Amino acid sequence: MVDYKVKTYEEAIKVIEELGLLPLASLIPDYPSLNSLTLQENWHSDTEFDPWLWRTKFSSxxxxxxxxxxxxxxxxxxxxxxxxxKKVLGSNELIEERYFSGSISREANSIYKIISQEEGIDTRALRARAGLKEKEKKKIFENALLDLQGSMDIVISGIQEKKNIDGEKNGWSSTAFETYDSWTSRNKIANIDSSREDAKKYLIAHFSNVCSKESLTKFEKIFG
Structure with missing residues (x-):
């Protein structure tokens, strides 16, 4: 079980590879998070030791x-x-099939299509393209993004810095999204042929070796 403080990006990579899954903040009982493993004074320090910057760097x-x-x-x-x-949390149905069966919203279907057409699109552009820029539609947009991430149809692929006409950083950076299929293909991560049940058994076997019984019980519930 990992119980030491992580100070560098390289050390954090080793932890992710060892544990296999690392929440940013506390989520699983008796199980580490990036927040719990790192020094609080390094967060939002805008230095190479800032875990807030690492979170999207891992993906990019x-x-x-x-x-x-x-x-x-x-x-x-x-x-x-x-x-x-992905095999356990994702769906065997295509996005469009889920939309027509009523299991995802029209907005989620539309947002997925936009992301698949413009992989790596940032949140600002995505919200505008989806026609959800109005303040009263913010929650609809956010819920659609949450649904698509929860089924692992999309991933956060990095950030886009907001720049002025001179190319200088100007304002807050914006999260960028990519479809799961595009991200894994680009990073040479193959799909697996296992059934959902076999994938679940593999995950439970893995976590039984890296976490406590209390944590494992929670993982069993998560993976259902």
């Missing part, structure tokens, strides 16, 4: 899949475990 470097995959909370999943987590 192809180290780990990143998104709000579990309980609408931000999670990092190693390259090794990602296809298994």
């Amino acid at each position: 470097d192809g180290v780990a899949g990143y998104g709000k995959f579990i309980k609408k909370k931000s999670i990092l999943v190693s390259r090794e475990l990602l296809p298994y987590v």
